[in-house]
Amino acid sequence: RIFSVAVLISMLAACGPGTGSSSSKTLHVIGTWGGSEQASFMAMIKPWTDRTGNKVSYEGTRDINALQTTRVKAGNPPDLAGLPGPGQMAQFAKAGSLVSLDSAVDMNAMNSQYGANWVKLGTSNGHLVGIFIKAAIKGLIYYDPKTVSAAGVDFTTPPKTWDDMVTAFTTIRSKTGKTPWCIGVASGAASGWPGTDWVKDFFLRQAGPTKYEAWGASQEPWNAPEMKAAWQSFGSVVNNTNLTYGGKNYVLSTNFATAFDPMFASPPGCYLHHQASFITDFFVHDFPNLKPGTDFTFFGFPDINPAYTGPQVVAGDLFGMFKDSAEARDLIKYLTTADAQKIWVKRGGAISPNKLVTVDNYPDDQVKKAAQLLLAANPPEFDAGDLQTAALQQAFFDGIVAYIQNPGQLDTILNGLEQKRASGQ
Known part of the structure; x- marks a missing residue:
């Protein structure tokens, strides 16, 4: 692929x-x-x-x-x-x-x-x-209604807030003993981009549209506290081996186009997958018998800051x-x-x-x-990443990979991105 x-x-x-x-x-x-x-x-x-x-x-x-x-x-x-x-x-x-x-x-x-x-x-x-x-x-959360229900979670009414989302996936973990999320960021030279989408979703809903638009226009410092908070929110999921299937080795080595496969295994290896709307094409390619609505459905990324409700990354x-x-x-x-x-x-x-x-x-x-x-x-x-220069976008991808490899170097990663932005790269 x-x-x-x-x-x-x-x-x-x-x-x-x-x-x-x-x-x-x-x-x-x-x-x-x-x-x-x-x-x-x-x-x-x-x-x-x-x-x-x-x-x-x-x-x-x-x-x-x-x-x-x-x-x-x-x-x-x-x-x-x-x-x-x-x-x-x-x-x-x-x-x-x-x-x-x-x-x-x-x-x-x-x-x-x-x-x-x-x-x-x-x-x-x-x-x-x-x-x-x-x-x-972007920012859709896909799941199989049958397996999620069996894990004790009802998404008939989707989570309205990120706190509701956390309650849902911690329930899945406690009821099944399995990791709720499947994540894969491999994509050849563009490896890391699926992780950037997580950061964008958190930043938009935590810091709001005005700062998000400033970021897309390269007017928001990469090492600002709001930006660091968005990366750390992503890290709270991706760097938690109790929450993410296969740990960092799976996340880093698995192509985005197949990262969801364990979600449709029997029994499932995970229950949730964060991705853009195009991913359904890949679902039915790998699992031709899947029925939309019956075997997979989605809801939008929930709100975080009550001051900013309803934004969506496209x-x-x-x-x-x-x-x-x-x-x-x-x-x-x-x-x-x-x-x-x-x-x-x-x-x-x-x-x-x-x-x-x-x-x-x-x-x-x-x-x-x-x-x-x-x-x-x-x-x-x-998508704020797609509004950046080629060099800065690639550095964003690479920064995600580096962060998953070693979360302790986040400040170094963000300072490096800010140096590129400030120098006009």
Whole structure:
């Protein structure tokens, strides 16, 4: 699922005459997706290749920032590429590597069909340079209703506060003698990112949206007391061998895409899993017989500080154009449409940022619930890690790994992150 080397795929246009040019063009596209996510992206663009007669060569890598930076520096960028986040997007735009999309897409349609924040996050120096083709809601807590009930916990009414959550998972521990949580932070060069999502959830709900937004804008010190408290809250779970399956060895060595597997074992090895809405695609890949709602469901991360109720971390997959051509413009315009995004939505594992993709397009009630939670977020806060520079985001990932390895070095980790922020890295 996760690539240590790039995987190259070609998808040919359907046989027979197309409506596009008689001389087809192959577009090179780089993205982060593998496995079922890659298959969904290829399904998403198939109507476009069928219609135009063009081809798409897709290359998948989890270390997309390094690959993309190398290609750009070598003068060999792809036509289109997924962007690691708005922070890195802004860096590419500032360097002149990205093509403005102002005339490539219908801006009137963009502004009416997308929320203002989605357009703003894809804008740099007054020009649209990135478009979101799918979104996810983060900070969801997944569980199997049957095993959790057998462990003495009733989530019919989800925990309203983190204290309620602590009561629930300590009950699971005391009733079963097993670890409540399954966590895995391995992800190749991006190892550590699942742990950053825990820190974001704690920081947003403890310190509030204003400080969270300042953090995303690199205006909040990494060694501030509020930041340290968020890391320590994460540590109270991940560094407690009574709470986390397999201890730190499992957490550090297990890929995020399979970290939940013990939750669906018989008997279960854990009962709870914290992840974004896209993870259900991985659930059914590993366990094809799972039934959404019956075998897994979720609730949103509970509130912590009563002064800040209802915020939610959201994220999305950005695409940008590195080589200007009529074919690349046509493909990126297609990717913004509801017709294109419905394809991935109907296959599962994605939420569309396009307002014209209504909830009836989602394949089951669980994904509909996630989409509705995203729409109801008050406020929706974009993933602060994805707003950072590439160097700072990577240091955040690495810091999570170092913290799990040795919680006693937290001050050193945070001071190092603050030095990077203060120096503009």
